[in-house]
Amino acid sequence: MSLPADILPLEVIDKTIDQPVWIILQSNREFTGKLVGFDDFVNVIIEDAKEWIVNEEHSELVMEHNGRMLLSGNNIVMLVPGGKKDV
Template sequence: MSEEIVEQPILPLEIIDKSVGNKVKVLMTSDKEFYGKLIGFDDYVNMVLEDVVEIDNEGTKSDPVKKMLLNGGHVAMIIPDVVA
């Protein structure tokens, strides 16, 4: 009798947890984009980023911000391991 391999589903917060300490791209509902190192987050996906750069719709980068708190209620998408 062969053993069937069952893949366990990966929950969204698990993926975010694995991204802590790595660069992420965060797309906001307001069409803003932020790139930075994910330092931490909570159950509401409020997150703290470090060395953050904002990129506008024209591709212009802002000066880096040392630390930033993003409101999880305005986060549309998180893309792990990106290069800004």
């Protein structure tokens, strides 16, 4: 049931490798960092990530994570190549 699409989502993720990315989870956690890995389930590895809590009006820096971390694909809502605007 696969149709030839112009662009596959995993291709877009692949082109973001080694570049900034902004990832938003189902909770109000957000992460910015460098994308260094991913798999078919959109589990991702980011490097030197900053973690943000986003409320009504504000986006607040909560923590900086040196090195790598895994974010589980189950919880990812949005993935924005290029990173977060105005950060």
